Amino acid sequence: MFLSQFKIRISGPLLTFMVALLFVAVTSGCYDSKTGKVEFGGAINFELPAFPETGSHAVVVFSEMHYSDSYRAQEVPRLLPPEGSVPVTGGEVKILDLDELKVLDIPRKFETSYDDNNAQRVYSVNCQVCHGIKLDGAGPITTLLSARNDGSLAYDGAEPVNLNSDRVRELSDGEIFGYITWGGRPGLAAAVRGKSSSAIMPEFGKMLTEQERWHLVQYLRQRIGTK
Template identity: 35%
Template sequence: MIGLKNKFLKIALPVLLLALLLASGCNTIGRGTNQLDIFREMHYSQSYRSQEPPYVMPPAGGVVNFVPGGTATTVDIKDTGRATRTKQTEEDGKELYRVNCVMCHGGLGEGDGPMRAILLKYKGIPPANFVLTSAASSDQEIYDFVSLGGRTAALMAENGVPPLPEIQRPGNMPIFNKLLSEEERWKLVDYIRVLQGQ
């Protein structure tokens, strides 16, 4: 009986190990990828080259983008007499848009970027077609949408609703007042106006 058991183990164990090895190769997820690719801008942006200056420079006259007393809300943000819109601010805005917005809003701002299908598949809120939806909005309102993470978050702040934790936010859009300087956000507004034909 012991001889039969050893013979069975000598055959079954290698077969089992081979089956496990083959099964592990059937994994559909490749190395370094996820089923739901949430942060596409980090994976698919142009690579950072050696000796290239950092993309996001510190704001002029400071190091951090900080609002004393916590996160700025729409009520706290005043139109500070930003720099005049020029061809240069529009070009800078175009590059900022390419890096930060195209993956969701698409090349023409119509909400048809590659993330749209993924967000809809997983029951998320689709990106806005801001060429249509915010054409009648003021520059300040668009700035607030960009800064606070979309129209819903900006309206909540305007009505005195405190900012929600990241996990409870009403939309998928990043809060760009934590990612871009004030000047860069105004440049995005300038380029959005170009896309809207204004």
């Protein structure tokens, strides 16, 4: 019998009496099932476990999700990855050294994941405005006119490089990747000196994934060939 587990042994007649007392308490209305309080004529008071009629405890139902503790996308505070953490796929080691870039090959995984339509889309969104649809450096940006001091109008930014030229054809895959990552030759040169780039070409290392940049290298190579 389970009562034998208790230190105080309760004799049979006493147990019968207690059960009867409980029965009387519950049926006579002296027991408040919500609070567990039992009161006999003001003289005997004790507490039993409470059993609210629903059989459960009260749950606060807060219907307005608007007020709950949640944050929408892009809303502060953002949950940023802990300092120094790297993606499970491994972090990108950004290479600054031109000699190292020269001998850098397209990583196998990015070679096999290449999709020409996708790379075309990445090029048209990010590069075409400057380097042009034909890669000839005659993107729409070159037709944007700005006023000069003498009143004449001209595009006075650095000319986007003709990507379909010997100058680029001669570059290794790693070098093209480096220039895309750091913002052209001037961008890479600035990064080597620990300076931020002031080149016209953006630093795509900050905007495109490592995979997208390697795919762009392949996209260009397939169209311009090697020398």
